[in-house]
Amino acid sequence: xxxxxxxxxxxxxxxxxxxxxxxxxxxxxxxxxxxxxxxxxxxxxxxxxxxxxxxxxxxxxxxxxxxxxxxxxxxxxxxxxxxxxxxxxxxxxxxxxxxxxxxxxxxxxxxxxxxxxxxxxxxxxxxxxxxxxxxxxxxxxxxxxxxxxxxxxxxxxxxxxxxxxxxxxxxxxxxxxxxxxxxxxxxxxxxxxxxxxxxxxxxxxxxxxxxxxxxxxxxxxxxxxxxxxxxxxxxxxxxxxxxxxxxxxxxxxxxxxxxxxxxxxxxxxxxxxxxxxxxxxxxxxxxxxxxxxxxxxxxxxxxxxxxxxxxxxxxxxxxxxxxxxxxxxxxxxxxxxxxxxxxxxxxxxxxxxxxxxxxxxxxxxxxxxxxxxxxxxxxxxxxxxxxxxxxxxxxxxxxxxxxxxxxxxxxxxxxxxxxxxxxxxxxxxxxxxxxxxxxxxxxxxxxxxxxxxxxxxxxxxxxxxxxxxxxxxxxxxxxxxxxxxxxxxxxxxxxxxxxxxxxxxxxxxxxxxxxxxxxx
Numbered sequence: 001x002x003x004x005x006x007x008x009x010x011x012x013x014x015x016x017x018x019x020x021x022x023x024x025x026x027x028x029x030x031x032x033x034x035x036x037x038x039x040x041x042x043x044x045x046x047x048x049x050x051x052x053x054x055x056x057x058x059x060x061x062x063x064x065x066x067x068x069x070x071x072x073x074x075x076x077x078x079x080x081x082x083x084x085x086x087x088x089x090x091x092x093x094x095x096x097x098x099x100x101x102x103x104x105x106x107x108x109x110x111x112x113x114x115x116x117x118x119x120x121x122x123x124x125x126x127x128x129x130x131x132x133x134x135x136x137x138x139x140x141x142x143x144x145x146x147x148x149x150x151x152x153x154x155x156x157x158x159x160x161x162x163x164x165x166x167x168x169x170x171x172x173x174x175x176x177x178x179x180x181x182x183x184x185x186x187x188x189x190x191x192x193x194x195x196x197x198x199x200x201x202x203x204x205x206x207x208x209x210x211x212x213x214x215x216x217x218x219x220x221x222x223x224x225x226x227x228x229x230x231x232x233x234x235x236x237x238x239x240x241x242x243x244x245x246x247x248x249x250x251x252x253x254x255x256x257x258x259x260x261x262x263x264x265x266x267x268x269x270x271x272x273x274x275x276x277x278x279x280x281x282x283x284x285x286x287x288x289x290x291x292x293x294x295x296x297x298x299x300x301x302x303x304x305x306x307x308x309x310x311x312x313x314x315x316x317x318x319x320x321x322x323x324x325x326x327x328x329x330x331x332x333x334x335x336x337x338x339x340x341x342x343x344x345x346x347x348x349x350x351x352x353x354x355x356x357x358x359x360x361x362x363x364x365x366x367x368x369x370x371x372x373x374x375x376x377x378x379x380x381x382x383x384x385x386x387x388x389x390x391x392x393x394x395x396x397x398x399x400x401x402x403x404x405x406x407x408x409x410x411x412x413x414x415x416x417x418x419x420x421x422x423x424x425x426x427x428x429x430x431x432x433x434x435x436x437x438x439x440x441x442x443x444x445x446x447x448x449x450x451x452x453x454x455x456x457x458x459x460x461x462x463x464x465x466x467x468x469x470x471x472x473x474x475x476x477x478x479x480x481x482x483x484x485x486x487x488x489x490x491x492x493x494x495x496x497x498x499x500x501x502x503x504x505x506x507x508x509x510x511x512x513x514x515x516x517x518x519x520x
Contacts, residue, residue, distance in 0.1 A: 222455075
């Protein structure tokens with residue numbers, strides 16, 4: 001069935017005579033030329049919250065899953081994601097759309113598939129953001145109790161963070177990039193200082209490379225560890241979301257993706273190895289299981305003193321805040337792209353005239369965050385200071401739901417890249433990229449299967465719990481709902497269906513249609 005779609009790029013920036021900014025006002029487009037390579041790189045890296053990964057994710061993989069070879073796992077996943085980025089980056093040169101994942105999937109696998117992907121992306125990134133409010137609220141409440149002797153419930157600082165992130169979401173993206181950049185640079189610098197201190201003063205087994213031995217990747221928890229570790233990379237794939245706001249999207253976006261994956265793989269591998277050196281490869285699993293997130297701070301205090309550790313606690317909070325802001329910006333832009341193409345009400349497809357930010361999408365994410373935080377707060381009957389509700393429930397449940405969604409989106413995007421270029425008559429020059437995309441897609445699908453199979457381990461629900469199918473079912477419902485919605489649009493509003501994934505091209509088509517004389 002012909003949809004009237006075009007595979008030309010035609011992205012229509014502010015200076016294009018046929019572009020979106022010349023049609024129905026500038027508030028229908030994200031403002032261009034506001035992010036360069038440094039700003040975009042810092043924005044996407046902030047989503048990974050490196051200190052939260054080092055303090056929270058790494059001890060869980062070492063202790064709960066017993067995977068001593070976590071450093072090697074980051075290297076392996078870095079290779080898989082590099083393969084994924086080969087095709088994904090090439091796609092970003094041809095399609096500039098704030099709805100990156102769903103736009104790419106729509107252009108490769110069809111508009112109906114794109115509609116399904118759009119809801120999955122909205123739910124997945126929203127879940128990942130909201131989950132972080134739980135651990136941030138608990139950590140801030142702990143800081144108040146430790147340093148000010150003030151006891152408070154975790155959801156009070158969580159709601160305060162929702163308000164601050166919501167305000168920043170209304171402001172200019174280049175201002176947000178500066179905020180994210182400062183926080184990220186300081187955070188990474190402190191972790192690197194710990195890495196150097198750990199290597200300089202190793203634990204009881206000395207300076208050991210045992211964690212890079214392939215034999216350390218065996219164990220029943222390997223499949224679960226793959227999901228945890230790949231979630232630590234989340235953020236790099238967000239670069240195309242900002243394509244319309246960069247100076248040279250066909251160059252900057254792909255460059256940032258490769259830089260982000262390379263940096264994340266190196267940073268995570270070295271930092272997890274430093275933890276094994278500090279605690280000792282033979283002791284790291286037991287120490288992580290016993291101390292959890294406190295392990296990093298204990299090892300740091302032994303080597304760098306109490307003051308440095310106190311600063312690290314504060315940066316733990318600011319790093320999570322940076323991740324919250326990064327995810328908030330992404331969700332707002334997905335909502336903007338969906339509103340612009342008719343998948344959401346038209347109001348979502350307009351930006352603030354004052355700042356150029358997707359204000360309605362920002363408000364939507366803030367409202368969702370308030371509702372979910374309050375829902376967990378009202379059902380929280382745990383004592384003040386007990387981390388169980390916000391951390392093991394809100395953070396773990398929402399974080400893993402989001403991670404599953406992103407893994408599936410990456411797998412689908414890999415196959416969409418192949419379909420897109422094959423349909424355009426890809427020759428030998430594109431063959432290596434298509435092979436890389438195929439390998440990445442297969443690997444990511446395998447990780448998704450492991451994730452669903454071991455979801456009881458991921459969320460700590462135990463065998464037979466309703467959560468084992470209910471939580472991953474959230475992504476399943478979003479996918480099914482999106483596919484049904486896309487099929488309905490194809491039958492009832494074919495013109496809207498044909499626009500899915502076209503971004504600015506959709507408005508070029510609309511303008512052309514309006515300029516065509518009506519038949520007599």
